[in-house]
Amino acid sequence: MVKRVSLSQAACPVARALDVIGDWWSLLIIRDALEGVRRFGAFQAGLGIAKGMLATRLRDLVEDGILEIAPASDGSAYSEYVLTAKGRELHLVVAALRQWGEAALYAPGEDHSVLVDRTRGQKVARLALQAADGRTLQWNETRVRHVAAV
Amino acid sequence: MVKRVSLSQAACPVARALDVIGDWWSLLIIRDALEGVRRFGAFQAGLGIAKGMLATRLRDLVEDGILEIAPASDGSAYSEYVLTAKGRELHLVVAALRQWGEAALYAPGEDHSVLVDRTRGQKVARLALQAADGRTLQWNETRVRHVAAV
DNA sequence: TTTTCATGGTCTTATTTTAAGACCATCTCG
DNA sequence: CGAGATGGTCTTAAAATAAGACCATGAAAA
Structure with a gap:
């Protein structure tokens, strides 16, 4: 084993x-x-x-x-x-998890902690994938380029 | 137990x-x-x-x-x-993990798979936290607002 | 300064999870 | 039909986890 x-x-x-x-x-x-x-x-x-x-x-x-x-x-x-x-640098990973959890795992009206802009106290905007030219990319507008096997 | x-x-x-x-x-x-x-x-x-x-x-x-x-x-x-x-919707979590892994866990020159824009084949831009008004936020420019204990 | 409590661990034990593969039923295809 | 592919379940041994007893040191009160 x-x-x-x-x-x-x-x-x-x-x-x-x-x-x-x-x-x-x-x-x-x-x-x-x-x-x-x-x-x-x-x-x-x-x-x-x-x-x-x-x-x-x-x-x-x-x-x-x-x-x-x-x-x-x-x-x-x-x-x-x-x-x-x-x-x-892991703060983005934590933020992504947080946003997914908020959207997917809470019933409407159920309370949870929120990530806010420190200076203004406003909720942070949703993360989004962007292409090199700035276009927003949906989940199916990307792909993974794999490396050749060694 | x-x-x-x-x-x-x-x-x-x-x-x-x-x-x-x-x-x-x-x-x-x-x-x-x-x-x-x-x-x-x-x-x-x-x-x-x-x-x-x-x-x-x-x-x-x-x-x-x-x-x-x-x-x-x-x-x-x-x-x-x-x-x-x-x-x-978890694609953002996976993307965040990927970007952190790329930046933090590979030696210079070491090869890895890459997330690219499907139509152009270009590498996807780095994720970034943004405030409601569009300002980019660093890790220390946010805080978590907790809910009151029940 | 002695005594007491807070802090930051290690170690032990019982239980659960994981890894690996044997085994099996169903499906596909020649 | 029969052989192999597919998609699982079950068993077993090793490893990870949870909980708390235990201990050494630092801090602070008496």
């Missing part, structure tokens, strides 16, 4: 991305980190995750260069987990 | 979305479905997934209204799995 399949060498960026952040908790941790959560205890309280799971997830995310450990910003001797530049 | 935690009733759309598609294989299945894969055997061959896993994943995705079973388009007695409207 082998370990869980690894996609870290896949030629498809989607597969490779899921290999890193495609598990249950990682994107939730990143979501919280994007909102400013930094301390172990804060992640644990916000997510309701078991401590052991959180510890391994944080370790993995640090190993993958998505989080980094920094001295606590409040001057105490504890440390904090902060997103790296690579990790911050 | 309880089952794996369920987030299906979360007030955060990100959590609820991950509850549905946040496992290892679902988004890869959806990625392939977006590229036109429809048959059980085609999914299995493309993903290298165990048959049992694929069967349960497909069943779950159908239950969640992301895929639906249709008669085979080639006239045979077999059936096919096709994306529903709800499932097709």
